[in-house]
Every structure is written in structure tokens, then in C-alpha cells.
Amino acid sequence: MTGSIAERIANIRQQLPPSVRLIAVTKQVSVEAMREAYAAGIRDFGESRTQEAEAKLAQLSDLPDLNWHFIGHLQSNKVKKALEQFQWIHSCDSLKLAQRLDRLAEELSLQPKVCLQVKIVPDPDKYGWTAPELLSDLPELDTYKSLQIRGLMTILPLGLSQQEALQVFEDTRKLADKIKQQNCSHLRMEELSMGMSGDYPLAVQAGSTMVRLGRIIFGERTA
Numbered sequence: 335m336t337g338s339i340a341e342r343i344a345n346i347r348q349q350l351p352p353s354v355r356l357i358a359v360t361k362q363v364s365v366e367a368m369r370e371a372y373a374a375g376i377r378d379f380g381e382s383r384t385q386e387a388e389a390k391l392a393q394l395s396d397l398p399d400l401n402w403h404f405i406g407h408l409q410s411n412k413v414k415k416a417l418e419q420f421q422w423i424h425s426c427d428s429l430k431l432a433q434r435l436d437r438l439a440e441e442l443s444l445q446p447k448v449c450l451q452v453k454i455v456p457d458p459d460k461y462g463w464t465a466p467e468l469l470s471d472l473p474e475l476d477t478y479k480s481l482q483i484r485g486l487m488t489i490l491p492l493g494l495s496q497q498e499a500l501q502v503f504e505d506t507r508k509l510a511d512k513i514k515q516q517n518c519s520h521l522r523m524e525e526l527s528m529g530m531s532g533d534y535p536l537a538v539q540a541g542s543t544m545v546r547l548g549r550i551i552f553g554e555r556t557a
């Protein structure tokens with residue numbers, strides 16, 4: 335890994351279409367490094383733990399125009415905290431969680447933007463909806479009024495070839511296209527949250543609108 339954080343961000347930006355939002359994933363990253371990213375133009379930070387995010391929000395409260403994205407598995411006892419901290423929840427991964435998010439968002443008078451996490455390659459150990467499960471839960475999801483469901487999110491299984499990875503991203507986009515044709519009244523499919531450090535060029539090729547990049551900006555995580 336070469337260059338400063340600012341140089342790496344500039345380099346990545348150059349490769350991304352202007353419409354793709356670059357989310358800097360800052361789990362285990364210091365607030366000093368986050369300030370460097372901010373100075374280089376980053377306004378979107380992704381975190382996977384509410385506790386870690388809480389400390390960082392406090393330390394970065396002088397930066398007025400940040401968007402915080404929750405990208406980890408959300409336990410039900412952390413839902414309220416997550417809603418208070420994050421404008422975006424990318425990792426809404428079950429109907430039960432969506433229900434709870436909507437109910438608490440209503441209580442808190444919040445309207446978080448949400449992506450539904452899907453697993454195109456079925457895997458019992460991974461979180462998220464399979465395509466058939468999501469299609470069958472769609473009518474229920476479309477009744478939620480406080481959640482602003484805006485798209486799909488996916489994380490690739492490990493060990494795919496480039497071709498297989500591209501296929502998973504394209505299948506995710508096709509699923510979003512199919513959902514668009516279901517005449518939902520509230521739920522919208524405008525965003526595709528896909529692509530991490532190892533695979534984001536393929537995700538962008540397949541139509542990603544939000545890439546979530548950590549290591550390629552900040553270096554390897556230690557834990």
C-alpha cells in the first residue's frame with residue numbers, strides 16, 4: 335500500500351463514475367485517519383458497531399456534514415442506538431429486523447434510509463434474504479412507512495472467481511430491477527450497495543451506486 339490516505343482516495347475517485355458514492359469504511363480506523371479522509375473529501379463513513387461509532391460521532395461532532403452508514407449485522411438490542419446514530423442502514427437482513435427498525439423509527443420520528451441485504455448465493459451461515467424470500471416478503475416490507483427502503487446491499491461469499499463475482503453483482507442488480515416491476519407504493523430500488531476493496535471495480539461494472547471501501551483507503555485492519 336503506497337501513498338497517503340488523501341492520495342489513495344483521489345486515486346479511487348478517479349476510477350469511479352461521479353454518480354457512485356464512496357463510503358469510507360472506518361471500523362478500527364482512528365479518528366485522526368478519519369479526519370484525513372474528511373479533508374480529502376469523504377463525507378460518508380461506514381461502521382459496523384454501534385459502540386465504536388458512538389465514540390467517533392462524539393469525537394467528530396465538529397464536522398457538520400457527515401453521513402453515517404451502518405453496515406454490520408444489527409442485533410435487536412442495538413436497533414435504537416443505530417437509528418439515533420446512522421442516516422443509512424445498509425444491512426437490514428431480515429423481516430424481523432425491518433419490522434423492529436420501522437417501529438422504533440416511528441417512535442423516534444426518524445426516517446432512516448435502508449438497504450435490504452441479499453444473498454444471491456444461498457448460504458445458511460450468512461445473513462440476508464435469498465431472492466425468493468425477499469420477493470415473498472416484499473408486500474409486507476412495502477407497508478413500512480418510517481423506513482425509506484431505497485435499494486439492495488450484498489456482500490460476496492469468499493473464494494469466487496472474477497467471473498462468478500461479476501455474476502453475483504449482476505444478479506443483485508437484476509433482482510432490484512425485478513422488484514422495481516412489482517409496483518411497490520413506498521419501497522424504492524434506487525441504490526445498489528455493493529463492492530468492497532477486493533471487488534469494487536466489478537461491482538461498479540454491474541451498476542453499484544455505493545461502494546464500501548476500508549482496507550484500500552486505510553490499510554489492513556489489525557484485528
Ligand SMILES: *Cc1c(COP(=O)(O)O)cnc(C)c1O
Pocket residue numbers: 359361382405406489529530531532546547548549550
Ligand atoms: C469491512 C466491511 C467493508 C469494507 O471491507 P474492505 O475489504 O476493508 O474494503 C465493506 N462492507 C462491509 C459490510 C464490511 O463489513
